Amino acid sequence: xxxxxxxxDRAREQLLAPAGLDEALIGxxxxxxxGGGADLADLYFEATSVRRWALNEGRVASGGFxxxxxxxxxxxxxxxxxxxxxxxxxxxxxxxxVSAVRTLARHGDANRHPDGIAIASAGAxxxxxxxxxxxxxxxxAAWIALLERIDRIARAADxxxxxxxxNVRATDTTMFVAxxxxxxxxxxxxxxVVLVMVVAEQNGRRSRGQGGFGGRWGLExxxxxxxxxxxxxxVRIATTNLExxxxxxxxxxxxxxxxxxxxxxxxxxxxxxxxxxxxxxxSAFTGRVGERIAAKGVTVIDDGGIPGRLGSLGxxxxxxxxxxxxxxxDGILTxxxxxxxxxxxxxxxxxxxxxxxxxxxxxxPRMTNTFLTNGQEDPAAILASLDRGIYATEFGGGQxxxxxxxxxxxxxxxxxVENGKLVAPVQGATLIGLGHEALKHVSMVGNDFGLDAGMxxxxxxxxxxxxxxxxxxxxxxxxLVGGRG
Amino acid sequence: xxxxxxHSEADLRDAAAFAVERxxxxxxxxxxxxxxxxxxRIEVKGGEAQKAERDAHQTLTITVIRDSRQGTxxxxxxxxxxxxxVVEEASLIAAQVQxxxxxxxxxxxxxxxxxxxxxxxxxxxxxxxxxLSTALDIDRAASGASAPGGCSIQVSEAVAIATEGMWALATxxxxxxxxxxxxxxxxxxxLATDAEGSASEFFESRDxxxxxxxxxxxxxxxxxxRARSVLNARPAPIWRGPVMFEPRAAAGLVGELAGxxxxxxxxxxxxxxxxxLGRQVAAEHVCLDxxxxxxxxxxxxxxxSDGIAGSVRPIIENGVARGLFLSTYSARKLGGRSTGxxxxxxxxRLSSKRRGGTRQEMLAKLGSGLLVTGFQGGSTDSxxxxxxxAVKGLWIENGEVAHAVRGVTLAGEIPAMMKNIVAVGDDLxxxxxVRTGSLLIDDMQVGGGA
Numbered sequence: 017x018x019x020x021x022x023x024x025d026r027a028r029e030q031l032l033a034p035a036g037l038d039e040a041l042i043g044x045x046x047x048x049x050x051g052g053g054a055d056l057a058d059l060y061f062e063a064t065s066v067r068r069w070a071l072n073e074g075r076v077a078s079g080g081f082x083x084x085x086x087x088x089x090x091x092x093x094x095x096x097x098x099x100x101x102x103x104x105x106x107x108x109x110x111x112x113x114v115s116a117v118r119t120l121a122r123h124g125d126a127n128r129h130p131d132g133i134a135i136a137s138a139g140a141x142x143x144x145x146x147x148x149x150x151x152x153x154x155x156x157a158a159w160i161a162l163l164e165r166i167d168r169i170a171r172a173a174d175x176x177x178x179x180x181x182x183n184v185r186a187t188d189t190t191m192f193v194a195x196x197x198x199x200x201x202x203x204x205x206x207x208x209v210v211l212v213m214v215v216a217e218q219n220g221r222r223s224r225g226q227g228g229f230g231g232r233w234g235l236e237x238x239x240x241x242x243x244x245x246x247x248x249x250x251v252r253i254a255t256t257n258l259e260x261x262x263x264x265x266x267x268x269x270x271x272x273x274x275x276x277x278x279x280x281x282x283x284x285x286x287x288x289x290x291x292x293x294x295x296x297x298x299s300a301f302t303g304r305v306g307e308r309i310a311a312k313g314v315t316v317i318d319d320g321g322i323p324g325r326l327g328s329l330g331x332x333x334x335x336x337x338x339x340x341x342x343x344x345x346d347g348i349l350t351x352x353x354x355x356x357x358x359x360x361x362x363x364x365x366x367x368x369x370x371x372x373x374x375x376x377x378x379x380x381p382r383m384t385n386t387f388l389t390n391g392q393e394d395p396a397a398i399l400a401s402l403d404r405g406i407y408a409t410e411f412g413g414g415q416x417x418x419x420x421x422x423x424x425x426x427x428x429x430x431x432x433v434e435n436g437k438l439v440a441p442v443q444g445a446t447l448i449g450l451g452h453e454a455l456k457h458v459s460m461v462g463n464d465f466g467l468d469a470g471m472x473x474x475x476x477x478x479x480x481x482x483x484x485x486x487x488x489x490x491x492x493x494x495x496l497v498g499g500r501g
Numbered sequence: 502x503x504x505x506x507x508h509s510e511a512d513l514r515d516a517a518a519f520a521v522e523r524x525x526x527x528x529x530x531x532x533x534x535x536x537x538x539x540x541x542r543i544e545v546k547g548g549e550a551q552k553a554e555r556d557a558h559q560t561l562t563i564t565v566i567r568d569s570r571q572g573t574x575x576x577x578x579x580x581x582x583x584x585x586x587v588v589e590e591a592s593l594i595a596a597q598v599q600x601x602x603x604x605x606x607x608x609x610x611x612x613x614x615x616x617x618x619x620x621x622x623x624x625x626x627x628x629x630x631x632x633l634s635t636a637l638d639i640d641r642a643a644s645g646a647s648a649p650g651g652c653s654i655q656v657s658e659a660v661a662i663a664t665e666g667m668w669a670l671a672t673x674x675x676x677x678x679x680x681x682x683x684x685x686x687x688x689x690x691x692l693a694t695d696a697e698g699s700a701s702e703f704f705e706s707r708d709x710x711x712x713x714x715x716x717x718x719x720x721x722x723x724x725x726x727r728a729r730s731v732l733n734a735r736p737a738p739i740w741r742g743p744v745m746f747e748p749r750a751a752a753g754l755v756g757e758l759a760g761x762x763x764x765x766x767x768x769x770x771x772x773x774x775x776x777x778l779g780r781q782v783a784a785e786h787v788c789l790d791x792x793x794x795x796x797x798x799x800x801x802x803x804x805x806s807d808g809i810a811g812s813v814r815p816i817i818e819n820g821v822a823r824g825l826f827l828s829t830y831s832a833r834k835l836g837g838r839s840t841g842x843x844x845x846x847x848x849x850r851l852s853s854k855r856r857g858g859t860r861q862e863m864l865a866k867l868g869s870g871l872l873v874t875g876f877q878g879g880s881t882d883s884x885x886x887x888x889x890x891a892v893k894g895l896w897i898e899n900g901e902v903a904h905a906v907r908g909v910t911l912a913g914e915i916p917a918m919m920k921n922i923v924a925v926g927d928d929l930x931x932x933x934x935v936r937t938g939s940l941l942i943d944d945m946q947v948g949g950g951a
Binding site: 069075076077078079080081082083084085086095096097098099100101102103104116117119120121153156157160179181215221222223224262263265266296298300376378412413414415417419420421422424425426428443444445446448450496497498499500501 | 553555556571572576583590594598599600629692739771907912914
């Protein structure tokens, strides 16, 4: 069990008590922050420590540790937000941070809560991930051994592997948020990711492959089987690409395998359904809720409540429990993702998608775990249906232009297919499409749903956070593939 | 103390030196950096502030080296107790990792104990009020822009940001220097709407001095002109031939070229330019020069995070590679001397021995083809140089803009692209660390039709 009183006790002990703070002092600071009538005001406290170990050329010769903590103070009046943060939140420093926000907000000296705001004791408990210490100093020898094993199995997998790099990054975050409505919540968030990069060489030609594996857990979550899978995938990508030919150019059918290629839905519809873009009228999907944007059988969900996933949150960074939001239901655009600020202005409720990179950043509506749900088709039959096209199994990431709805993503492992058979691997190519058009061409949805291996990140307005993406195998009848021809 | 800084340069030098002393007391060599940065950001729309943010942070990072074993630790609080804690953490890590003979401090004789220090800081006044009034001015100047029939051009956001920062480096060889800088950015983001939907365009001005920035009227005017240019876009054809890159896109290509000459890429052989020194890596009229010391340069510095100074030098001369960007670590791996580039490259300038001409003359040289105005995504394979992008741009016919394009991909191989540079325009523009004019490159693959 995590969140609730357990996390609150942890936050008191690790965050608040060392700075001499208690709920009464925080309530008084919140009263000043809300001043004469902010529509929303909150204080977000956070402590983070990170440990990393890196392997290069067969040895772990690099390790690091970092620690940081701070408070972010926000007040909103209508659509105008003021925000300041500080690494120091002892009483005096907290006062100064609140004063900085009041100065920015330019709403005078009034204070409707001279005695402070009474803060409810704790948010809801959850069991999405345990309150373990992922970045424990005690685990050093085990992490080093794990990285050395990655090096061994990668080199043993194929004699053409000439270079292996791997690293682990384990993060512990304890957060506490309290707002001017008297609500508060705390959470303890472990997160660990192992990454591997290999280089293969053959006849003077070099190519790289990469993979990752992670979740909201510590060392105990890294099974040998999971590590073996990650390394095998990286080795396969590198050795496959040794033979890659230039990708074709033009509008052709594509089949995307299950798992990480679901980044398509993160880019093609996810970002366009974040509430802030709709409030500002900037999304290509603005005004299209209720319209058909995809073929029947296409259902896309954002769910922050999947156990162990890096995109999951017991409570979001505003203290709201995350929803399972249906974004596209059987092809019809149905839902938006909201934080408290945008939800308040749009007169709806938060869906628990208020996330921030750290205390030093403003929360925004962000995705959690976003995926296409299972369909009926056999993945082998989907591939066999391709007369001439591209079969893509790994992508290097994607982007979307919210305003036009035009998204792109780049293949890292893909094949040219003819008559349902793999002909040759192709070099990286950018695939582009228009969010409200491309999904109409999804003609087959497989029954082999999978999420990514636990290493996906998402960037928005300069803030990077962990997410998950996923899908079953799908066929898209028409997509622009931009290879060298 | 003006502006946003919460510490003085002397505070930072003291904190870094204290960390190094603590590590030395544990019998180790060490280097420490201390940084402090503060900023304010104001975003305006419709004559009102939408967001007002104040940022202030500091970090101390200590690297401890004992018997070629190295550990690093950092803290966002730079009080003595926190520094003592991270020195102990770094020391513990150094005891756990395996030795790497290339790790460790640079030889003392490489260090820039003194030497040129470019001016990078301009003292500021009442930043928040000034930023608000600037952002309001940009918003006002960009509002009410005229658009062709059936179209509209509106302000999405007008933003003004001011940053002040400084950093100090101390090492157990007695090095202890600091540097301070300022940085100002303003931009205007516009929304251009036609019958097909909307698209956004922007114009940004950045300088270390307020006096070096474009005026609110110019920022608004450029943003409006760019927004107008993207209206009524049409698909591009699938097409192979010459492509011209506006400076803001060209700067990205220069960055790719410089990245391939970086020390770590060279050590790992993860570069499409292996063993490049003395070899032809670009068209023979192309030169690339580095200058660490340009006053108020956006990538200037007197020394890197190893304490080593860079130099004014040619990187590419008549298309031939003459220099790499090396840190102490990568220099040791490659068997050379650091070039003072532990933090990456300093100010770069791409030029040509051939006359390039104005933008209009460059477009005439292009004749018919694609003018790339920006990148929207894609990737570069660092091993092969395979390069693929989604791009924004304009279709050119007979040297004139015919129409904006939408849904376009562009692909090539960077080594070939660099050799296929036909001309570098006279429209030299500074974009962060890179100065370049427009680039005209032959034989690119355009994909369109979406």
